[in-house]
Amino acid sequence: MFDVIIVGGSYAGLAAALQLGRARRSVLVVDAGLRRNRFAASSHGFLGQDGQAPQAISAKGRAEVSAYPSVRWLEATAGQVRAVGDGFALRAGGEEHASRRLILATGVVDELPAVEGLTERWGKTVFHCPYCHGYELGEGRRLAVLATGPHAFHQAVLISDWTAPGLTTLLLHDAYEPDDAELRTFAARGIRIERARVARVGGEAPQLDVRFSDGRELTFDGLFISSRTHVPGSFAEQLGCELAQSPVGAFYQTDETKETTVPGVFACGDAALPFGSVTFAVADGARAGFGAHRSLLFPRAEH
Ligand code: FAD
Ligand code: MG
Numbered sequence: 001m002f003d004v005i006i007v008g009g010s011y012a013g014l015a016a017a018l019q020l021g022r023a024r025r026s027v028l029v030v031d032a033g034l035r036r037n038r039f040a041a042s043s044h045g046f047l048g049q050d051g052q053a054p055q056a057i058s059a060k061g062r063a064e065v066s067a068y069p070s071v072r073w074l075e076a077t078a079g080q081v082r083a084v085g086d087g088f089a090l091r092a093g094g095e096e097h098a099s100r101r102l103i104l105a106t107g108v109v110d111e112l113p114a115v116e117g118l119t120e121r122w123g124k125t126v127f128h129c130p131y132c133h134g135y136e137l138g139e140g141r142r143l144a145v146l147a148t149g150p151h152a153f154h155q156a157v158l159i160s161d162w163t164a165p166g167l168t169t170l171l172l173h174d175a176y177e178p179d180d181a182e183l184r185t186f187a188a189r190g191i192r193i194e195r196a197r198v199a200r201v202g203g204e205a206p207q208l209d210v211r212f213s214d215g216r217e218l219t220f221d222g223l224f225i226s227s228r229t230h231v232p233g234s235f236a237e238q239l240g241c242e243l244a245q246s247p248v249g250a251f252y253q254t255d256e257t258k259e260t261t262v263p264g265v266f267a268c269g270d271a272a273l274p275f276g277s278v279t280f281a282v283a284d285g286a287r288a289g290f291g292a293h294r295s296l297l298f299p300r301a302e303h
Helices: 011-022 054-066 130-137 152-160 180-188 235-239 278-297
Strands: 002-007 027-031 071-075 078-084 087-092 095-104 109-111 143-146 168-171 191-194 198-202 208-212 217-220 222-225 228-230 243-245 250-252 265-267
Touching: 002 011, 002 087, 002 278, 011 027, 011 054, 011 071, 011 278, 027 095, 054 071, 078 235, 095 278, 130 152, 130 222, 143 152, 143 217, 152 168, 152 180, 152 191, 180 191, 208 222, 265 278
Parallel strands: 002 027, 002 095, 027 071, 095 265, 143 168, 143 222, 168 191
Antiparallel strands: 078 087, 087 095, 109 228, 198 208, 208 217, 243 250
């Protein structure tokens, strides 16, 4: 019987495990190793690790966490979970593991629009976050935003701040229609609009060619997509955790201690935030570690 099982051993799960290992609590981390940013060569904006390879940051974290003797690691995909008495039983690696608390740090999975050529360029010339990759594209670059819904308005305005007026193009792709006020904002910020559907993207980094359904082609230095996301697995359904909705997808609803709507089940990182980054995931994971630990000592209302 572990004190805590953590599903997901990336930034959020590692940060939770670190707090619990330091409290000498027994922890099992179950991790399938599919970090969301595994497609990118470098990670930006995380203080002290700016520009490091995503894999290097998580490997260092794993080494730190594994140095605590009460932390065990299992490379596996967790599937079935059920409540047993005051705790939980989780199937992973062909065995059932029991714990008093559960932390879901599974991250989210990106769903890219079905446009040929996007997947291969994800994390290279196609990105989701300007704070992560905008600076590296350089000044005065030609940036495009592929709309996936009405939130493309905010994304286009945001992205345009990383380049000069006239160099941001919003590709509507039938995903949304700006209203008059939005069109005035676009005009004021020098954001161009393309109404033709995108047929495919091509070209080799550092350039990206966008081919439209009417046969025209435009070349950009970077394309941003606010991808739709989902939380992987069916833990919410199996346990009864309520989900909250962001403009791009669902995430676990949690309180300030990172406990979900099911007592004893905590969630953190991208899986429990409306918007993710490595920094947010680490901070959120630390909160979940504190929260799960304190819940072992204090009644629900006090931890
Ligand atoms: P993740 O890092 O996604 O990790 C979740 C872990 O849980 C994975 O190892 C996964 O395999 C595991 N898991 C899931 N389900 C199970 C299961 N059932 N059983 C076992 N294990 C499971 N952010 C930045 O701050 N800077 C950047 O430069 C940056 N670049 C990015 C580039 C790209 C292309 C993308 C897509 C994202 C980028 N991000 C960046 C965002 C960043 O990747 C996420 O915010 C961060 O990875 C979230 O950490 P996490 O621990 O919550 O989830
Ligand atoms: Mg994690």
